[in-house]
Amino acid sequence: MRDALRRAVTKLEARPRGKIVTSVVSSARASWFRREPVWVRRLADGAWVHRFRGGVIVASERGTASPRDWEASTRDYFYVAYQPNHGDTIVDVGAGIGTEMLAFSRAVGANGRVVCLEAHPGTFDLLRKNAQLNRLANVDLVLAAATDEPGDVRIGGDDATESNSLLTSELDPEAYTVPGVRLDDIVTSHAIEHIDFLKMNIEGAERLAIKGMDQTIARTDRVCICCHDFLADRGGPETMRTRKLVTSYLQERGFSVLDNDPAWLDYQRDHVHAIGPAVSTTSPHRSETPHRPPA
Numbered sequence: 001m002r003d004a005l006r007r008a009v010t011k012l013e014a015r016p017r018g019k020i021v022t023s024v025v026s027s028a029r030a031s032w033f034r035r036e037p038v039w040v041r042r043l044a045d046g047a048w049v050h051r052f053r054g055g056v057i058v059a060s061e062r063g064t065a066s067p068r069d070w071e072a073s074t075r076d077y078f079y080v081a082y083q084p085n086h087g088d089t090i091v092d093v094g095a096g097i098g099t100e101m102l103a104f105s106r107a108v109g110a111n112g113r114v115v116c117l118e119a120h121p122g123t124f125d126l127l128r129k130n131a132q133l134n135r136l137a138n139v140d141l142v143l144a145a146a147t148d149e150p151g152d153v154r155i156g157g158d159d160a161t162e163s164n165s166l167l168t169s170e171l172d173p174e175a176y177t178v179p180g181v182r183l184d185d186i187v188t189s190h191a192i193e194h195i196d197f198l199k200m201n202i203e204g205a206e207r208l209a210i211k212g213m214d215q216t217i218a219r220t221d222r223v224c225i226c227c228h229d230f231l232a233d234r235g236g237p238e239t240m241r242t243r244k245l246v247t248s249y250l251q252e253r254g255f256s257v258l259d260n261d262p263a264w265l266d267y268q269r270d271h272v273h274a275i276g277p278a279v280s281t282t283s284p285h286r287s288e289t290p291h292r293p294p295a
Helices: 002-013 018-034 069-079 099-109 121-133 165-169 183-189 206-212 214-217 230-232 241-250
Strands: 039-042 048-052 053-060 088-091 115-118 139-143 153-155 176-181 195-198 222-226 273-274
Touching: 018 039, 053 069, 053 121, 069 099, 088 099, 088 183, 099 115, 099 121, 115 121, 121 139, 139 176, 176 183, 183 206, 183 214, 206 241, 222 241, 241 273
Parallel strands: 088 115, 088 195, 115 139, 195 222
Antiparallel strands: 039 048, 048 053, 153 176, 222 273
């Protein structure tokens, strides 16, 4: 059905004024569904631009959550140990198309800094477009995979998903070859002396990334590392089971790992939220109601 719809849209856009008609119809549909004004248009490379009152979202498909929704999910999924403030430095490892980047950029303000790493070239292109169209002057983008040693690595080639992984690329004949870097080298090359918050979501490759981030973690106050044990529990590869490994790594370096709410969804329970030894743990920010994305 989705492929048939794509073919119909492509055929319509080939006609005179077809792109205008497509944009008008898509915008009306999105505005009705979202109950707010949304202007939708398709770029020449196939990406879809969604202009909301609160910002711009570029995605591979028509229909997306609004910047307000992205900010709400960022707050409830990632701000368990800390609510970022103006002037903070945030490192976003596995930034995707920018789902958290927009919220991070707004939170740290003009005097803050957000450094985003994304390994998948197609996803990185959407990330770059989202940064540019939202005019995020406080964001640095890096096309690279966080690994244990520098050198080229391969990542899954599916352009329509953010779940590509270094760990499953050997099964994918269309996998991309991308630069692998140690986070310690990124911290050095970007002259990052202190990190207020580090978020990592790299689909199981955190088992590699933590081997190359000892200097990075020593400069970091708070982290949220998204582990994927739930995928192994659902029958996926055992290499996705990293929560115990990540927890031990942080605790050995003096971090206090917070307890997650057992009522959270399985993937939320696999987020490792931790506070570094230099930070008081007497009153960490914790979202009282975890966000459930709309179905």
